[in-house]
Amino acid sequence: MSGLEATLSRIRGRIEKYPRLEQKTPQYECPKCRDTGWIEYEDANGYQFAKHCECWEVRESRRFMEQSGISEEFQKKGFDEFDTRNNPQLVNAKYKAIEYARTFLQFEHTRRNSIMFCGQVGSGKTHLGTAICGSLMGRNIAVCYMSYRNAATKIKQVMLDEAVYSRELQRYMQARVLYVDDLLKGRITESDINILYEIVNFRYMNNMPLIISTEKTIDGLLEFDEATGSRMIEMCRGNIIQLQGRELNYRLA
Ligand SMILES: [Zn+2]
Structure with missing residues (x-):
């Protein structure tokens, strides 16, 4: 086995061993804002704005509860x-x-x-x-x-x-x-x-x-x-x- 083949085989082995690690797509608690708490939107004139996502209040109160x-x-x-x-x-x-x-x-x-x-x-x-x-x-x-x-x-x-x-x-x-x-x-x-x-x-x-x-x-x-x-x-x-x-x-x- 050449050096390159050995490396590839090692990588393949690793992928099979940890399939989820290699294929993982990000899991967001709130897919709408990707957990940022903000959503961008455009008004009728094409201007871009950001507003709080609907998950914002829950995030805020959770933070407050964590503090308490x-x-x-x-x-x-x-x-x-x-x-x-x-x-x-x-x-x-x-x-x-x-x-x-x-x-x-x-x-x-x-x-x-x-x-x-x-x-x-x-x-x-x-x-x-x-x-x-x-x-x-x-x-x-x-x-x-x-x-x-x-x-x-x-x-x-x-x-x-x-x-x-x-x-x-x-x-x-x-x-x-x-x-x-x-x-x-x-x-x-x-x-x-x-x-x-x-x-x-x-x-x-x-x-x-x-x-x-x-x-x-x-x-x-x-x-x-x-x-x-x-x-x-x-x-x-x-x-x-x-x-x-x-x-x-x-x-x-
Ligand atoms: Zn959200």
């Missing part, structure tokens, strides 16, 4: 990983969560488009909220994650800077879906009431969905602030899962 550490939780906190421990309340909660995620597009723009898990500490409320977000994100429905305590603290810190304050609030007001985790946890001040009212009222007026987890009860929410509480309750009507009883606390099990 919640994207790792998606792996651990899907519906399959939720253990009902054969408790009827938890079985029902899981069923409601799955149904909500499954049928979301049917009611997204209606008044009753939200879901709330409330009550007992350690019963898996955050897990179910996270599982819904994961399911929606998996179908390219952008969800904005709001860790209530961190977000409220941050917003209060920037209150005197009107531009920054407004930008922070807008993020939560405008998101396609807003997941508020541990709503009203911690000490609540007058500013907290006002901030929450602004966000909730905007979303209420515009039929924009909320996913809520909170240790408060329904009565507790109304006591905290009737204007905000009653709006949230109306948005979640039919999907308010109130968990009661210390036996639901997995940390004590």
Whole structure:
């Protein structure tokens, strides 16, 4: 075998050994924009423009969730990983969560488009909220994650800077879906009431969905602030899962 033949035969052998490596065509998550988030288009006069692809919002919220550490939780906190421990309340909660995620597009723009898990500490409320977000994100429905305590603290810190304050609030007001985790946890001040009212009222007026987890009860929410509480309750009507009883606390099990 000549030197050239030997080389060719070696290459052929390698191609057969690693066929996918040699023939691989790029696989894009979004073939429309080839994962750039941008699409070029031409107007009627032939001018070229670039605009955000429809996958942009999902990419943005995914990035935001990665920063907040919640994207790792998606792996651990899907519906399959939720253990009902054969408790009827938890079985029902899981069923409601799955149904909500499954049928979301049917009611997204209606008044009753939200879901709330409330009550007992350690019963898996955050897990179910996270599982819904994961399911929606998996179908390219952008969800904005709001860790209530961190977000409220941050917003209060920037209150005197009107531009920054407004930008922070807008993020939560405008998101396609807003997941508020541990709503009203911690000490609540007058500013907290006002901030929450602004966000909730905007979303209420515009039929924009909320996913809520909170240790408060329904009565507790109304006591905290009737204007905000009653709006949230109306948005979640039919999907308010109130968990009661210390036996639901997995940390004590
Ligand atoms: Zn795209």
